[in-house]
Amino acid sequence: MSIHKEGYRIIAVTFIILGALAFIVGCFLSNIWWVAAICYAVLAILGFFVLSFFRKPNRALCIEEDAVMAPADGKVIIIQEVFEHEYLKEKRIQVSIFMSVFNVHINWFPIGGMVEYCKHHNGHFHVASHPKASEKNEHTTIVVNHHGVKVLFRQIAGLIARRIVCYAKAGKEVLPCTQAGFIKFGSRVDLLLPLDCKIEVAVGQKVRGGQTVVGRVNTH
Numbered sequence: 001m002s003i004h005k006e007g008y009r010i011i012a013v014t015f016i017i018l019g020a021l022a023f024i025v026g027c028f029l030s031n032i033w034w035v036a037a038i039c040y041a042v043l044a045i046l047g048f049f050v051l052s053f054f055r056k057p058n059r060a061l062c063i064e065e066d067a068v069m070a071p072a073d074g075k076v077i078i079i080q081e082v083f084e085h086e087y088l089k090e091k092r093i094q095v096s097i098f099m100s101v102f103n104v105h106i107n108w109f110p111i112g113g114m115v116e117y118c119k120h121h122n123g124h125f126h127v128a129s130h131p132k133a134s135e136k137n138e139h140t141t142i143v144v145n146h147h148g149v150k151v152l153f154r155q156i157a158g159l160i161a162r163r164i165v166c167y168a169k170a171g172k173e174v175l176p177c178t179q180a181g182f183i184k185f186g187s188r189v190d191l192l193l194p195l196d197c198k199i200e201v202a203v204g205q206k207v208r209g210g211q212t213v214v215g216r217v218n219t220h
Contacts, residue, residue, distance in 0.1 A: 004106060006165055006182040007054025014050045018043050053184075057104055061177040061210035063112075066146075068197065068215045069177055070207040071110040071153050072189040074099040079203055084192050086141055087117050088152060092192040093199060095214055097207060099187050107183065108210045109168075110153055110191060111217070112176040113146035118168045140166045140181070144174060147219040152192040155183055177210040193217070 003011065022043055029036040062069065078096035083089075099105060120140045138157040143150055155164045166181040168174070183189075193199070197215040201207060207214065 002056045002058070003051065004054045004056040004182060006184065007050075010184075011050055011054060015047060018047050053101065053105065055104060056106065059208070059211065061108070062213070063176050064213065066217050066219050067176075067213045068110045068151060068191065068193060068217060069108065070097060070201075070209050070212040070214050071180065071191065072097050072099050072105075072107050072183075072207075072209045073103040074189070074207060076201050076203050076205045076207060077188075078190075079199060079201070081195070082192070084152060086119075087143055088150060088192065091195055092152070093195060093197055093215075095191040095193065095199065095201065097189045097191075099183065099189065104209065105183050105187070106179060106209060107155055107181045107189060108177050109144060109174045109180045110176070110214065111144055111146045111151050112174060113144045113151075115142065115168050115170050115172045115174055116145045116150065117141065117143035117152075118166065118170045120164070120166065138164065140164050140168075142166070142168045142180065146217065149194060149217045149219055151217065153180075154190040154192075155181055156188040156190060157183065158187040191215075 025036050025039045074097040076095060077098045078094060080094050081091055082094045084092045122138055140155045143152045155166060157164055163184045168180055191214060193215050194217060196218050199215045200213050
């Protein structure tokens, strides 16, 4: 287990603030030991939470031919047929994964291939589990062309999430289960898969990025 690079600055600022608050507690509440103890405990919990949020687990990633892997840790909240308006302009199977503040927030490419499309969209910061969050919230859309099969996925900001980091670039070849980005403080990732994709997850199921097979595409 290590700390992700996206957390370095936030962690440094957080611990400077927490250190200053601890100094203030020591100066003004040292005579009231039980109040000081509670304050120190709260500050320690906050520091642990920030460190935990930016954790980078050492996990064995699972790579299977023509398998669409989970692009994030979280819980499957939606599996439905939708019409994709932005790029593909066709019906797709949408699989939405909700990431709570307690999940690892690294995003992985769900499949290998050429990044055909990548675009960031400004938007709102509504609750990420809302059905319309995929369209109305701030998000980044990425399309990977895997042997002619196009897999689209979106990094979607949530109520708390205010920053989406995306490493994808159009025209770049990517490997499955390599890092695609990071979403800070709770969010959602949507997969839009071909209608003939065999879905292997269910609503309510917990998935692990780079380890859980979401579906299998037909490249023949």
